[in-house]
Amino acid sequence: MKTAIFHLFVLFTSVTLDAQKALSISFVPTIGHTSIVLDSNYQYGDISLSISNLKFYISELALFNDDTFVASIGKQHHLFDAGLPTSGHISQEMTETGAFNNIRFNIGIDSLTHSAGVFEGDLDPIHGMYWSWQSGYIHFKLEGTSPACPTRQNKFQIHVGGYQAPNNTFRKIILPVVASSSLNIEISLDKIFQQIFGRQLFQMMSPGPTAVALADLFPQIFQFKK
Amino acid sequence: MIGLMSFTDIKVIRLPYPDHFPNPTFDFQKTPLDSTKILLGRILFYDPILSKDNSISCASCHSPYNAFAHTDHDLSHGIYDAIGTRNAPALFNLAWQKEFMWDGAINHIDMQALAPISHPGEMGSSINEVVSTLNASNAYKELFQKAFGEKTISGAKVLKALTQFQLTLVSANAKYDKVKMGKDSFTLQENNGYLLFKKNCNTCHQEPLFSTYQFANNGLPVDTTLNDFGRWRVTGQTKDSLHFKIPSVRNLSYSYPYMHDGRFKTLREVLNHYTEQKIPLTSNEKADIISFLLTLNDADFVFDKNNKYDKIKG
Numbered sequence: 001m002k003t004a005i006f007h008l009f010v011l012f013t014s015v016t017l018d019a020q021k022a023l024s025i026s027f028v029p030t031i032g033h034t035s036i037v038l039d040s041n042y043q044y045g046d047i048s049l050s051i052s053n054l055k056f057y058i059s060e061l062a063l064f065n066d067d068t069f070v071a072s073i074g075k076q077h078h079l080f081d082a083g084l085p086t087s088g089h090i091s092q093e094m095t096e097t098g099a100f101n102n103i104r105f106n107i108g109i110d111s112l113t114h115s116a117g118v119f120e121g122d123l124d125p126i127h128g129m130y131w132s133w134q135s136g137y138i139h140f141k142l143e144g145t146s147p148a149c150p151t152r153q154n155k156f157q158i159h160v161g162g163y164q165a166p167n168n169t170f171r172k173i174i175l176p177v178v179a180s181s182s183l184n185i186e187i188s189l190d191k192i193f194q195q196i197f198g199r200q201l202f203q204m205m206s207p208g209p210t211a212v213a214l215a216d217l218f219p220q221i222f223q224f225k226k
Numbered sequence: 227m228i229g230l231m232s233f234t235d236i237k238v239i240r241l242p243y244p245d246h247f248p249n250p251t252f253d254f255q256k257t258p259l260d261s262t263k264i265l266l267g268r269i270l271f272y273d274p275i276l277s278k279d280n281s282i283s284c285a286s287c288h289s290p291y292n293a294f295a296h297t298d299h300d301l302s303h304g305i306y307d308a309i310g311t312r313n314a315p316a317l318f319n320l321a322w323q324k325e326f327m328w329d330g331a332i333n334h335i336d337m338q339a340l341a342p343i344s345h346p347g348e349m350g351s352s353i354n355e356v357v358s359t360l361n362a363s364n365a366y367k368e369l370f371q372k373a374f375g376e377k378t379i380s381g382a383k384v385l386k387a388l389t390q391f392q393l394t395l396v397s398a399n400a401k402y403d404k405v406k407m408g409k410d411s412f413t414l415q416e417n418n419g420y421l422l423f424k425k426n427c428n429t430c431h432q433e434p435l436f437s438t439y440q441f442a443n444n445g446l447p448v449d450t451t452l453n454d455f456g457r458w459r460v461t462g463q464t465k466d467s468l469h470f471k472i473p474s475v476r477n478l479s480y481s482y483p484y485m486h487d488g489r490f491k492t493l494r495e496v497l498n499h500y501t502e503q504k505i506p507l508t509s510n511e512k513a514d515i516i517s518f519l520l521t522l523n524d525a526d527f528v529f530d531k532n533n534k535y536d537k538i539k540g
Contacts (some may be wrong), residue, residue, distance in 0.1 A: 117257070117336035118385045125340055126381035132340040134460060135333035146505045167462070208462065 021181060024091035025061065025073060025103065027080055028225075029054055029187040034123075036189070038083055044193045049146035049156075054082035054127060056140040057122070058107050062092060063100040064174075070100045077109060079122035079129065100179050107218045108139030108170040114163045136161050136207065139215070141168055142192060151202045159198065160214050162207025169207065169215035177224045184225040191217050237261040241321060244398050244435050246406040250321035252335065252393060259390060260374040261342045267391030269369065270384065272535040275359055276343055278350035279305050284342070284388070287314035290533050293477035293524075294318060294395060300488025308347040311452050313488035315473060316481040317395040318527060323439050328456045328470045328486045330441060335392065353381040360384065384514065395533060397476050398434075406434065412521065419470040419518025426505050427515070432471045436522060441469040445503040449487050476522045493519060 009201065028035050031042045031049075041050050058078045063070040074090035081087045109123070114136060129138045140160040151155050162169045177183055195201050195214060204210055241250060270276065274283045287302045288294040294317035296302060302310035306494045312328050314460050324331040331384040332341060342348040343356060358381045360366045404410035412420060423431075432438045441457045448468060449454065457466040470486045484490040490499065497512045507515070527533075 115333050117389075118382045120380055120382045124381045125337075125385070126357055128354075130337070132338065132344040132353075134331040135337050139294045 009064065015076045021094050021097060022091050023063075023071075023094050023097065023181050023183075024075060024089055024207075025183045025185060027058070027088045027090075027185050027187055029082055029189055030133075031189050031193070033186070033188070036082070044190065044197070047146055047148045047193075047197055049144055049193070051082065051144040051189075053141060053143040054080075055127070055138075056080050057106075057137065058090070059109060061103065061105040064102045065098065065100045066102070067188045073103075075122065076117075077113070077122050079127055081127075081142070083224045097181075097202070100177070102174055102176045103183065104172065104174050106172050106194050107171060107215070108161075109137040109163070110170060111163045111168070131159075132163060135208075136163055139171075140218070142189070146197075146198060156196050157205065158192070158201070158203075158214070159205045160211050162211050164207075165216045167207040167209070167212055169211050169217040171215050173219050173222055175222055175224050178226065180226075186223045186225045188223060190220050191221050239264070241393065241396065242398075243396055244403055244407060246403070247398060248322070248435075251324050252321040254321075257386075257389075259393060260373070263387050263390040264394055265391075266369045267387035268533070270388055273393055275363075276349055276351060276356055277305055278355070281305055282349050282437065284339070284347045286518070287348075288317050290530075291480065291528060292316070293397065293480040293528055295481035297480065297482055300483050302348065304345070304348040305350045308350075310345075310347050311454055312333060312486055313483065315471075316477055317392060318395045318477065318524075319435055319474065320395060321393045322435055325439070325471070329460050330471055331460045335389050339385055339388045353384065356384060357381050386483055395527075397524040397527040399526040400524040403434070403524075405521070407467050413517070415514050415517045417518075418514070419514035420521075422507070422511050422515050423518050426500075426507065427475075429436075431475045436476050437472045437474040440472055441466065442472050443468040444470075444500075446485060446489070446499070449489065452487060454487065475519060477524055477528065478519055479523045480528050 030036060034042065036042060038051055040055070041048055056079075058080055060076060061073045061078065063073065071092070071094065073092040078090055079087060113119070113123070123137075125132075129141065130136070131138060138159045138161045140158075142156075142158045144156055145154045146156060147154055160169050166182055175185065192214070195217070198224060201210065202213075203213070237260065239261055241254060241259055243250070274280045274286070282303070282305055287296045289296065291297075293361070296314040300313055302312060302314040304310060315328065320335055323335070324333075326335060326338045327341065332338045340353055344352050357379055360370075366379065369377050369384060371377045373387060376383075401410055403417045405412055411481060424433075428440055430438060430440070446468070455467050457469040458464065460466070478493060482491055484493075484496050490496050493516050494512070497507065497515065501507050501512075
């Protein structure tokens with residue numbers, strides 16, 4: 001009897017500890033593993049560069065245990081904006097945290113939402129993440145300057161969008177993690193800069209095969225950091 | 227009590243259309259019409275505040291007297307006397323359409339207004355500028371409060387209000403409609419024109435909306451001063467080269483000139499183009515078809531005072 005009560009007590013406390021606990025996931029963009037802030041100088045190999053704008057949509061962020069859904073984290077569509085430091089942190093009050101070993105999310109906006117008209121909040125077209133000349137969200141936007149860009153005012157402007165086949169650039173990401181109440185995700189921009197400088201891809205603002213090739217890199221730029 | 231009063235302020239409206247019309251494609255279950263939003267959209271539609279230099283409103287190129295087209299102008303106009311590359315289309319029966327613009331580049335009516343607002347040769351502004359200008363106006367804040375229950379104006383609310391007004395532009399009371407409703411009858415010539423129309427034109431200009439709202443190449447050679455290849459730019463597929471959205475042939479007397487680049491001023495020129503495209507029609511038959519087409523003019527729609535300018539109060 002005594003042990004039964006003791007077990008009940010342990011069970012009870014472990015539930016209450018989990019109850020009303022916030023789980024937070026932080027996204028940190030980096031170059032060469034150095035976290036970046038806008039309008040500062042960084043080195044990518046021998047190339048110096050500065051980023052003026054980095055925005056992308058994180059949608060349907062959720063915890064999974066293997067292939068089993070555990071919990072949704074934050075809003076359905078979340079706009080990451082490097083100019084708004086708070087936008088890098090997504091948290092969720094949890095009533096119950098089950099075990100999880102991977103997180104899943106999408107970069108961009110799904111095609112159903114794409115064709116459903118206008119929305120408030122992070123999807124409002126005032127955020128500069130919607131193309132006016134042809135319907136579609138910009139899933140991922142990276143802009144800045146570098147003396148290595150032979151463009152007007154040395155600018156690079158990369159807008160990855162397109163939601164219809166064969167030019168769909170919406171990408172699902174599955175990231176193995178070690179469960180804790182605070183997860184840090186590094187967004188390593190090196191692979192994107194490899195394309196910008198390696199392939200001389202300084203301007204891209206429409207859907208097409210080039211955007212698809214860039215979007216294919218998305219699953220590789222996110223890394224779990226303890 | 228206050229909450230209840232503000233609730234009763236909002237009037238949900240059913241889009242009126244006759245029995246011979248199909249169901250609209252717009253999802254009114256999800257987004258019902260609401261009189262306060264319609265009024266706000268109507269005020270915005272006529273307000274040049276949407277343009278960079280406060281000179282151009284939606285109605286500048288979409289005038290109610292022209293069935294919301296720009297009669298006598300082949301190409302659209304913009305700020306600083308800019309001339310666009312396409313003929314401003316007539317606006318009516320938009321609730322039955324899924325894709326917008328001559329090339330279908332816009333996938334939802336909510337998103338359509340973003341294009342003219344931000345085009346440098348049209349309104350030359352941006353939705354952000356529009357939102358901050360409107361947020362500085364107490365009169366508009368009041369109107370948004372009435373329509374959405376919130377004073378703070380967002381891009382989404384501006385676009386939703388414009389959608390609401392434009393959805394109410396229903397043209398369904400031409401002589402043709404009255405004949406369908408059993409309230410009128412065609413003359414012999416109109417009836418002959420109707421039979422010829424059904425035989426030769428109805429595949430693309432399908433009644434009762436008088437368009438399938440699909441895309442087609444109607445054989446017009448490209449205007450080399452514009453080099454506009456239509457839907458090709460949107461899909462990137464060569465099969466879509468020179469495909470343009472099929473316009474409705476309602477309200478033709480109010481909305482000339484015709485075609486995506488406004489190259490034809492008269493219906494006679496249009497019909498001559500199609501006979502050159504191997505649709506065999508004698509001159510008498512053309513006259514009959516034109517007499518039928520004139521039964522698609524909807525004066526009740528064009529002169530409906532509910533669709534016209536309504537001065538912002540305050």
